[in-house]
Amino acid sequence: MTIPVSAVLAPLLTTTGYFDLLGVPVAVDDATLTRRFRELSRIYHPDRHANADAETQTVALDATALLNDAYRTLHDPFTRAEYLLRSKGGVSLNDLQKNAKPPQDLLMQVMELQEALMEYQEARLDDDTGTMRRLTPTLTEARTEFTDAYETLAGRLSGLFAAFDSGDDRAGVLASVAEVVGTRGYLRRVLTNLNGTLTDTDSTGG
Amino acid sequence: MPYSDKVVDHYENPRNVGSFDKNDVAVGTGIVGAPECGDVMKLQLKISADGVIEDAKFKTFGCGSAIASSSLATEMVKGKTLEQALAIRNTDLVQELALPPVKIHCSVLAEDAIKAAIADYQSKQAKMKSAETLVNSVEVTGAVAVAA
Numbered sequence A: 001m002t003i004p005v006s007a008v009l010a011p012l013l014t015t016t017g018y019f020d021l022l023g024v025p026v027a028v029d030d031a032t033l034t035r036r037f038r039e040l041s042r043i044y045h046p047d048r049h050a051n052a053d054a055e056t057q058t059v060a061l062d063a064t065a066l067l068n069d070a071y072r073t074l075h076d077p078f079t080r081a082e083y084l085l086r087s088k089g090g091v092s093l094n095d096l097q098k099n100a101k102p103p104q105d106l107l108m109q110v111m112e113l114q115e116a117l118m119e120y121q122e123a124r125l126d127d128d129t130g131t132m133r134r135l136t137p138t139l140t141e142a143r144t145e146f147t148d149a150y151e152t153l154a155g156r157l158s159g160l161f162a163a164f165d166s167g168d169d170r171a172g173v174l175a176s177v178a179e180v181v182g183t184r185g186y187l188r189r190v191l192t193n194l195n196g197t198l199t200d201t202d203s204t205g206g
Numbered sequence B: 001m002p003y004s005d006k007v008v009d010h011y012e013n014p015r016n017v018g019s020f021d022k023n024d025v026a027v028g029t030g031i032v033g034a035p036e037c038g039d040v041m042k043l044q045l046k047i048s049a050d051g052v053i054e055d056a057k058f059k060t061f062g063c064g065s066a067i068a069s070s071s072l073a074t075e076m077v078k079g080k081t082l083e084q085a086l087a088i089r090n091t092d093l094v095q096e097l098a099l100p101p102v103k104i105h106c107s108v109l110a111e112d113a114i115k116a117a118i119a120d121y122q123s124k125q126a127k128m129k130s131a132e133t134l135v136n137s138v139e140v141t142g143a144v145a146v147a148a
Helices: A005-014 A018-022 A030-044 A054-075 A077-088 A093-099 A104-125 A129-166 A170-204 B005-012 B064-077 B082-086 B090-097 B101-147
Strands: B027-034 B039-047 B053-061
Touching (some): A018 A030, A018 A054, A030 A054, A077 A129, A104 A129, A104 A170, A104 B027, A104 B039, A129 A170, A170 B027, B005 B090, B039 B101, B053 B064, B064 B101, B082 B101
Antiparallel strands (some): B027 B039
8 A cells, every 4th residue: 555655744743732643632531542542653653664765764753753752641641631731731840840839738748648657667677566566557548548649630630631622711720730730749759658668568467 | 960979968967857846836837849759848947036047957858959958958047037048049059069950949949948937937926926915805804804
């Protein structure tokens, strides 16, 4: 099959955003996103254009790289949210950090939890099983709570993505997305720490 | 990129690590964070009646630069008036610690923490003053009641 590849590929490289590139709405579901990515990847895969002219080969390579970036970025709801802020809101994470009002309750909770984690880790080094036993319920509960909170955030994002597509109050929607993205950083950090610390206990506890 | 000697020094021997009672009216507490990396920083100031920072403590869960920035910040604010402390800029920390550009946000965090701690102290003092006014008026009313 011969297609005028350059003609087909060129517009792809000038497309402004990942959503346009893949031809999907911001609120695209996982299955549709993956299907679109595979369809387009098949068309532009460099192997299919191995016998084409040099220019077409270059374009095919660039297009494939672009498609991979787009898919990787949009596949995860949080990186999709960050991309949305960057591309449509003109918001960089740096600005977000400067402007976002820090959620004081969350920061306080994170602080206390990190302190408890540190105490627990020190107790483990000292073989202080009493302290470890005292802290374990708090940390285990926190892990459940933060895991739930993390999932809730991801859920909030799918609602916000749909709201963005509907076109109403985009500035308001983007502000909420920014808030979710900001909160996520803290939750992820604590969860990584909790999971790393508690896994060891689970395995020694049998 | 390797850390500067000063960052390593503050990281390995952090000054003024710890906590004050955050309910103490003479203590201002600032908790700030960086959403990007999830770092959290708590900076507390103990402030005398005449508005001088007598002591400072911090706890930071973050990278070496964040720890060094807050450690240095506690050293810098001690003995300063609130006004002088508010004049400390993140660039002062950057310079002293020779922070690379990618770590400048850590120094911003420390500056924000100082400001947040002072704001917390000032709002506590304001609340206490209005509470005192209230107590005084209650005492007066009480005295009238006893006299009656």
